[in-house]
Amino acid sequence: METPLQQQVVQISPSRIGWLRFRKNPMTLIGAIVLVIFILAAIFAPFLTSYDPDKVQMAERLAGPSAAHWFGTDEVGRDIFARILYGARLSLGMGISVVVIAGVLGTCIGAVAGFYGKALGQTIMRIMDIMLAFPSLVLAMALTASLGANLFNAMLAIAIVKIPVYVRLARSETLVVKEKLFVKASISFGLSKFWIIMRHVIPNVIAPIIIQVTIDLGDAILLIATLGFLGLGAQPPTPEWGSMINTGWQYFMDQWWYPTFPGCAIFLATLSFNLLGDGLRDMLDPKSIR
């Protein structure tokens, strides 16, 4: 019998390695699946329920979960399942916008701070330190309270609160990238500093930012719900998960379903984003190859 001397070397592309690592971690997969379900539910809300989330039906107020109302109804007879579906649009949409605003602004500011190390960089970083000194919820509450309690201001406040994390992350990565030869080479080709930051620095610092974005999404949704619960975010009758709990918690002893289902929605959405974020970190971080 002849035995083949050469072992076959199979080339695996980096994206395939990423997928294999992604698949190996079941929690990430669960996170991703739950998330897809939420996103689909948000997009196809009108097809998944025949109820209008804002329609008052006093005859059916505070009805328990049944075949007609899967998650029961609230104090004015609105279908909670429908409200959670439409609420998913708000929570996910706002969560994503918050993180995108904070991510884009934070990355740009951080890249500038890292690139111009001296006075400008130090000034930016000390301002960020001041912002980080406050607990994020307290700062978000203070900002919404002073801007005026509504959904848009809540979104703005959370975005501002989230910026320092991205600034610090982008700055530390920029400090590494700016020492690379291609940045010096770009300067020697006569490209402007602004151009170099936008086209040569930021694309090379983006990987950890993406990971931070997925992790922060869950946190942002939680913060939005918290502000809603405290009456600082979405105002009734907007179907927002936090404000639903805000009105629902007083009914908890007798009508448990009213605050429980929105709470579960917040819990599941936040958890799935965190699981996905962890998985993405393992996937995109070349240092954690196992």
Next chain:
Amino acid sequence: MLLDVTELSISFKSIYGYAKILDNISLNINKGEIVGIVGESGSGKSVTALSILGLLANNASVDGGSIMYAGKDLLTMREKEIQNLRGKEIGMVFQEPMTALNPTMKIGKQLANVIRKHRDVSRQEALALAVESLRDVQIPDPETVANKYPFQLSGGMRQRVVIALAMSAPPKLLIADEPTTALDVTVQDEILKLMKKLTVEKKTSILFITHDLGVVSKLCDRVYVMYGGKIVESGLTKEVLYQSKHPYTKGLIESIPENKAKEQPLKVIEGEAFNPKKRPAGCIFYDRCPLHSDKCKTAPPIAHFGETHWTSCWEVD
């Protein structure tokens, strides 16, 4: 005269104190000339190159001298003015082609960006010009290469791309900082031929920095030999290589392994590499020079041999 560096001194400040890296360097480059700077590691070759483009690190300080380019002193220029010269008037090719390109941008796009910076063309035209410039540096199948990322190219290919980037204006002066050091010998040769061809075509002068005397003999019209931040000998390439006067230049030539009998041990320059913290008061080569005597403890005079050739040494005859 295109570039005229006079009595340039540069020192670096670190936590260990000051270190003088360039000590009264004077050199010049004429239009269309290829001028070499040879020397070992730490002799100040790269610092000279970087100082011309104003790319020195923050802890470097210029202690004196001037760098005149087209009648203006680059050292007193504002950052904005130097910025306008970079790439357009003075280009640079770096030592490591592996890291001189942005890994996240396609080759064609990187080239097009630089081309648009220097010429008034649309995005589409710039991309077409990028492909053209890849053809100019003899990259086979430039249309495909323009669509690739740097990691998909070999070292030699990348260095061609870097040359294309540096030549995209094209500049009047190209500073090449050991552009072939990281490449293997056959590729080196091709890159050298390419650079020579481009400079003839585009009438660009080159300041070629290397530690390889073989490369100097193939490419350069004139050469400066540097040691310890000083120029020790200068002249036309054939004068410096075949009628070397300075003991350091002689030592360098004797330590080339090519065309030497295998049986005999190769000659080396004795002693340690130059240490800027232990800069001798007199001749910079004092510690390692086989001919050193007491008079070498004072700075040596400049000895001229004909119009172009000179060296700074006591022991010349």
